[in-house]
Amino acid sequence: MAWLLVRLKLRLLRNALRGSRQARGAFIFSCIAAAVVAVLMFLGLAAQRGQSEGVAVAATTFTSLAFGWLILPLLVFGLDSTLDPATLALYPLRTRPLAFGLLAASAAGAWPAANLIGLLGVTVGVARGALGVLFALVAVVLQLLFCIVLARAVTTSLAGLLRSRRGKDFAALLIIPIFALYETFVQLVPRLTAEGKINEHTFDGIDKVLRWTPPGLAAHAIQDASTGHALTGLARLLLLAAIVFLLGLAWIRSLDRALVTVDTSTQAVAVRASALPFAARGLRGTIAARALIYQRREPGAKIFWGIVLVIMAASAVGTVRTPSYLGGLIGSAVIGAAFVGIFNADAIGMTGPAFGFDAMALHSRASWRDYFAGLDLVLLAFAVPLTGLLSFILAFAAGHPLSGFIALAVDLAGVGIGTGLGNMMSVLLPYPVERRVGSPSPRAIDGYRGQVLAATFLILILTGVLLAPVIVAGLLTQHDPAALRLPPLLAASAVYGLGLCTVFRRTAARLAENRLPELCEIAFRSKL
Amino acid sequence: MSATAIAVQGLHKHFGEKEAVAGIELSIAAGSFAGLVGPNGAGKTTSLSMMTGLLRPDLGRILINGVDVWADPPAAKAVIGVVPAEARLFERLTGRELLEYAGRLRGIDVAACRSRAEELLGVLDLVGDANRLVADYSTGMRKKIALGSALIHNPSVLFLDEPLEGVDPVSADSIRRLLTRFVASGSTVLFSSHVMELVEQVCDHVSIIDKGRIVASGTTDEVRGGKTLHQAFIDLVGTRLDGGEGLSWLGSSSA
Numbered sequence: 191m192a193w194l195l196v197r198l199k200l201r202l203l204r205n206a207l208r209g210s211r212q213a214r215g216a217f218i219f220s221c222i223a224a225a226v227v228a229v230l231m232f233l234g235l236a237a238q239r240g241q242s243e244g245v246a247v248a249a250t251t252f253t254s255l256a257f258g259w260l261i262l263p264l265l266v267f268g269l270d271s272t273l274d275p276a277t278l279a280l281y282p283l284r285t286r287p288l289a290f291g292l293l294a295a296s297a298a299g300a301w302p303a304a305n306l307i308g309l310l311g312v313t314v315g316v317a318r319g320a321l322g323v324l325f326a327l328v329a330v331v332l333q334l335l336f337c338i339v340l341a342r343a344v345t346t347s348l349a350g351l352l353r354s355r356r357g358k359d360f361a362a363l364l365i366i367p368i369f370a371l372y373e374t375f376v377q378l379v380p381r382l383t384a385e386g387k388i389n390e391h392t393f394d395g396i397d398k399v400l401r402w403t404p405p406g407l408a409a410h411a412i413q414d415a416s417t418g419h420a421l422t423g424l425a426r427l428l429l430l431a432a433i434v435f436l437l438g439l440a441w442i443r444s445l446d447r448a449l450v451t452v453d454t455s456t457q458a459v460a461v462r463a464s465a466l467p468f469a470a471r472g473l474r475g476t477i478a479a480r481a482l483i484y485q486r487r488e489p490g491a492k493i494f495w496g497i498v499l500v501i502m503a504a505s506a507v508g509t510v511r512t513p514s515y516l517g518g519l520i521g522s523a524v525i526g527a528a529f530v531g532i533f534n535a536d537a538i539g540m541t542g543p544a545f546g547f548d549a550m551a552l553h554s555r556a557s558w559r560d561y562f563a564g565l566d567l568v569l570l571a572f573a574v575p576l577t578g579l580l581s582f583i584l585a586f587a588a589g590h591p592l593s594g595f596i597a598l599a600v601d602l603a604g605v606g607i608g609t610g611l612g613n614m615m616s617v618l619l620p621y622p623v624e625r626r627v628g629s630p631s632p633r634a635i636d637g638y639r640g641q642v643l644a645a646t647f648l649i650l651i652l653t654g655v656l657l658a659p660v661i662v663a664g665l666l667t668q669h670d671p672a673a674l675r676l677p678p679l680l681a682a683s684a685v686y687g688l689g690l691c692t693v694f695r696r697t698a699a700r701l702a703e704n705r706l707p708e709l710c711e712i713a714f715r716s717k718l
Numbered sequence: 719m720s721a722t723a724i725a726v727q728g729l730h731k732h733f734g735e736k737e738a739v740a741g742i743e744l745s746i747a748a749g750s751f752a753g754l755v756g757p758n759g760a761g762k763t764t765s766l767s768m769m770t771g772l773l774r775p776d777l778g779r780i781l782i783n784g785v786d787v788w789a790d791p792p793a794a795k796a797v798i799g800v801v802p803a804e805a806r807l808f809e810r811l812t813g814r815e816l817l818e819y820a821g822r823l824r825g826i827d828v829a830a831c832r833s834r835a836e837e838l839l840g841v842l843d844l845v846g847d848a849n850r851l852v853a854d855y856s857t858g859m860r861k862k863i864a865l866g867s868a869l870i871h872n873p874s875v876l877f878l879d880e881p882l883e884g885v886d887p888v889s890a891d892s893i894r895r896l897l898t899r900f901v902a903s904g905s906t907v908l909f910s911s912h913v914m915e916l917v918e919q920v921c922d923h924v925s926i927i928d929k930g931r932i933v934a935s936g937t938t939d940e941v942r943g944g945k946t947l948h949q950a951f952i953d954l955v956g957t958r959l960d961g962g963e964g965l966s967w968l969g970s971s972s973a
Contacts, residue, residue, distance in 0.1 A: 355853050461851055466818050469828040476822040480808060487810040487851070543806035547867070549772060550800070551823040553792035706791075707774035714772075714806070 191283065195291035199298045224304035231308025238315035245413040246397035248316050252333050252405030255305060259337035261364065263345045279449045289442045296338045306334055312412055322416030325423050329408040332430050336404050339434055343441035349448050359489040362631070366496035373504040381508065404433050461487070473551055477564025485568060490631050494533045495572065499580055502526040506584045515588035516668075519597040520661055522584060526577045527604025528653040530569065534612035535645040537565055538709050539620050540632060545713035552706055558699035562613045566695060569612075573605040595676045596664040599683035603660045606687025607653050610694025615645040617702045622715035632718060656690060722781070723748040723875050723906035724769065729778035731764055731930075738764045740930035742778070746908055746923060748874075751901045753917035753938075754910040755947075756927035757955055762910040763803055765927065766879050769908075770800045782875055796824075799868030803879035803910075805860045809853035813844050813863045816852055820867035831870065838866040841896060843889070857884035865893060869900070876900065878909035882916060894920060914948040928955045 207214055235251060238244030278288065296302065309330045317326040348357065382388045400406040407426040414423030467482065468475030485491045502522045509518030538545055552558055578598045585594030621638035625631075634642045660683050667675040702709065726744035730737070739761045746752045756762050767773035769780050771791045780787040787794040808816060814835055821831030839845045842862040847855065852863060861881060868876060876897075882890045898920065901907055911917050917924060918938060924947065925935040933954050934941050942950050 355851070461812060461849060465828075465832060466815055466822065469822075473823065473825075476819060479822075480811065480819055483815065484808075484810050543802075543804065544808045546772060546800070546802060546806040547808065547820065548823065550795050551825075553795060707772065710772045718809075 191287040191291040192294040195295040196298045199295040203299055221300045224300040228304035228307040232311035235308070235311025235316070236314035243391070244316050245409055248312050248412070249397050249400040249406040249409035252309070252409050253400050253403055255309070256337050256340060256405045259341040260344060261368065263341045285442055285446050285449075289438070289445055292342060293338060296342060297334070302334070302338070305337070306330065309333060312409070316409065316412045316416065318416035321420060322412060325415035325427065326412045328427055329411050332427060332434060333405055333408040336430065336434050336437070339437045339441055343437055343444065346441055346448050347444040362489040363492060365493055366500070369497055370500045373500050377504050377507050404430050472560065473557055474560040474564045474567070477548070477561050478567050481565050481568040485572060493631055495576060498526055498529045498533065499576060501529055502577065502580050503584065510584055510588045515590060516593055516596065519581060519584055519588065519593055520600055520664070523577065523581055523597045523600035523604055524654055524657055526580070527601065527608040527657070528650045529608070530573050530577070530605050531608030531612040531649040531653060532646050534569060534609065535615035535619070535649060536621055536623065537612065537616040538713050539623050539716050541713055542623070542716035542718035543714050545710065549706060549710050555699050555703045558702045559696060562695045562698055566609050566613065566691060569609050570605060573609070574602065577601040577605060592672055595672070595680065596668065599664055599679050600657055600660055602680060603683040603687035604653060604657055606691035607656050608649065610691035611649045611652055613695050613698035615649065617698045617705065617709070619645045620709060620712045622712050624717040632716070635715065660686065721748045722746065723750065723783055724908055725781040726769065727779045729765065729768060729780065730776045731768060731773070732776055738930055739768070742927070742930070742932055744925055744932060744935065746906060748783070748906050749901060749904050750906050750923045751897070751921050752906070752908045752923040752925070753921035754908060754925050754927060755912070755914065755917055755951060756910070760927045761930040762927055763879055766877050766910060770798060770877050771795055797874045799871065799873035799876045801861070801864045801868045801878040801881055803883070805864040807852045807860060807864060810851055812849050812851055813855070814839065814848040816863055817866050817870055821870040824871035826871055834870050838870060841892070842866050843892060858886050858889045861885050862889060862893065865896070873905070875906045875908070878907065880911055881909055882911065882913065914946070914951055918942070918947040926951060926954055
């Protein structure tokens with residue numbers, strides 16, 4: 191059974207090479223990334239040789255990997271067919287051999303191998319002497335087993351939920367903290383390391399907590415065996431083995447249950463719903479009502495706003511405590527506005543086949559104007575307060591709260607420009623999208639990458655260019671009394687943004703008027 | 719003689735090299751319950767999409783109650799209702815919200831929308847699920863709410879693509895009765911289906927489509943020609959699979 195499932199996993203991985211060019215590219219990239227991570231992790235851990243904090247670095251690395259194993263399967267549930275017990279429920283398999291098979295299948299592949307190779311860096315960096323190396327080898331195997339069993343136990347116990355609509359919604363939202371963590375890592379860690387604020391002593395406090403976690407036990411067992419405390423090290427390894435064993439038992443029990451039960455949480459749920467709002471506002475109000483409900487109920491909308499805010503914060507964080515803070519604040523507002531447009535540059539493709547509903551009402555230029563106006567009103571109602579609030583938070587962090595008003599002026603004009611450009615691109619460069627397993631938001635289907643890139647660059651460039659007058663006005667008047675300069679600056683920026691939004695919306699409506707069948711075709715090809 | 723509700727003349731559609739619809743001619747009288755049957759890939763869905771103004775034909779003309787669909791789309795769309803094969807619905811609205819949304823898109827007064835929505839929910843047996851998201855509906859419930867959305871503006875011509883596929887017998891019966899009542903009031907239904915028995919039971923007019931062409935059209939009795947509709951269909955379209963010769967192991971109790 192174990193060998194059969196390992197071969198299944200390897201076959202699934204090999205079949206990735208037979209998919210579309212994009213899937214093949216992603217698979218090759220993933221393998222290369224795994225190799226790079228393996229080498230870097232090995233070298234990073236090996237470099238701890240002779241360092242007093244080597245064990246703390248190892249414990250942190252071990253724990254980070256366990257965290258990755260815990261989170262990633264939740265995001266890519268369904269990507270690996272062997273993850274979901276339901277796919278194997280039809281076959282006459284006994285739980286115990288099935289569990290060993292699934293365990294073996296999890297250990298197969300480029301990333302588990304990369305983990306193993308990378309972790310073996312402790313045999314050089316932390317272990318001393320033959321006994322230390324022996325303990326290191328056992329500790330690495332136990333650590334990997336712990337990661338796999340932990341991931342399996344969590345995904346199996348949540349399998350029913352993760353197959354449900356609510357579970358998928360929840361898993362999709364995990365992308366926001368992960369993206370925020372990634373941005374923090376990329377933007378902050380190199381800077382703080384360069385400034386000396388992250389050094390070997392940073393891990394002191396972390397290790398005091400981590401040493402008692404299962405990954406910490408593995409790292410410290412190597413240290414103990416290498417410093418003459420083999421019995422303590424052995425006790426740690428035995429404790430870790432017992433944890434893996436108990437976790438394995440819990441997993442097998444949940445596997446037993448998961449094979450014969452389904453999640454019914456979604457079926458039982460009725461949402462809090464009332465009549466659609468904006469009843470007196472005609473087609474515009476009807477579209478706005480639906481868009482407003484989607485902002486509340488569609489996880490993609492929350493992901494979009496989360497990512498826009500993280501991008502804005504990340505683009506300013508490098509300069510916010512420096513004399514160039516104003517440039518950072520303005521740049522952050524420009525980027526935020528552009529991304530509001532970019533994420534809404536395919537309104538019809540993103541609506542998907544349900545656009546057929548709306549299409550029945552779209553038969554004139556005026557109806558298209560109302561359609562885009564309904565979408566834009568809701569978008570602006572969220573974009574203005576969210577981007578404005580973040581601009582002020584960043585201005586406060588910079589110690590120059592009044593500068594937040596200049597950024598707010600850019601926000602006011604920018605979200606209008608971005609939203610209007612989004613309308614234009616939705617008609618000029620529409621593309622069908624599909625929801626891919628492992629990706630929390632829909633992506634363009636193969637063959638439409640050009641449209642995505644063109645829309646992205648056009649919106650980025652045009653937003654920057656069209657915001658230039660607002661930025662220049664803000665900078666030229668920054669030394670004038672605030673009471674005199676800010677009210678007209680803010681009012682003019684809002685009018686400028688709304689004006690351009692209206693111009694772009696009307697142009698989009700004119701272009702869309704005779705393109706309904708083509709736009710329907712794009713929408714119907716989307717798979718959501 | 720009753721007026722023509724749906725008239726299709728010389729309809730063509732190509733997708734690249736493939737000719738999906740190759741010159742369809744069709745005439746359905748007002749008050750008919752008409753069926754469009756054909757094998758997979760015959761051009762049923764493509765034809766219905768063109769008749770409902772959602773897919774531009776390469777060539778041909780479609781008249782709904784005398785209005786040219788592609789010359790005056792608003793007038794044509796005002797009198798038709800559509801239930802596509804894969805119910806294209808807003809998944810994050812509740813059933814009740816979806817009906818109100820469909821009505822408001824059609825410009826119906828809000829109060830009328832809400833009262834019609836309640837009545838449709840009752841007739842379609844969806845009152846208990848009215849506040850659940852469409853995303854959580856079963857296949858049959860999705861078909862029913864899609865039908866409700868297509869009926870809320872009281873169209874005179876209703877197009878349905880595989881309306882009963884995946885629907886349980888009880889729901890199918892309630893949908894069938896609703897459609898029969900709709901036709902009895904003088905409205906017209908054109909629906910595509912694979913289920914010959916169903917078409918035979920409910921339709922007074924049948925058209926058989928194959929390889930993008932109408933190969934038979936007329937009253938159900940005319941098309942059957944004394945046989946079952948199933949047999950008439952097989953005779954016209956032909957069988958395309960062998961009977962499974964070669965599967966000598968199939969049916970034995972040993973593995």
